[in-house]
Amino acid sequence: MPKLLFDPLAYQFFYRCRPEDSTPAIAAGFGWDPIRRRYYTEDPMVAIVLASRGDDYVKQLLADALETAVPRKRPEAAGRRQKSAPAVVPISMLSNSVH
8 A cells, every 4th residue: 555654864755655556656746766765755845745645644744844835924914015124235335446
């Protein structure tokens, strides 16, 4: 049975499967590691495609990664426009002459 797992030493999600079950990993964008003989990715956004085939630990890691990948707006600042501060340029950069 194919399974999505996480290797904390290599910080990789890997897909353990038989060769005939490798199509979902290839389609999701996993790379092949010939030394460890497994499909892997370091990108949680790639691994999330196969999240349904992961154990509870992997699902929690992917949920945390997805939560941090979504930018959040502060509710109190969402309705207001924020003014940008003028850029401060040091005086030494304004003159081209050598002192």
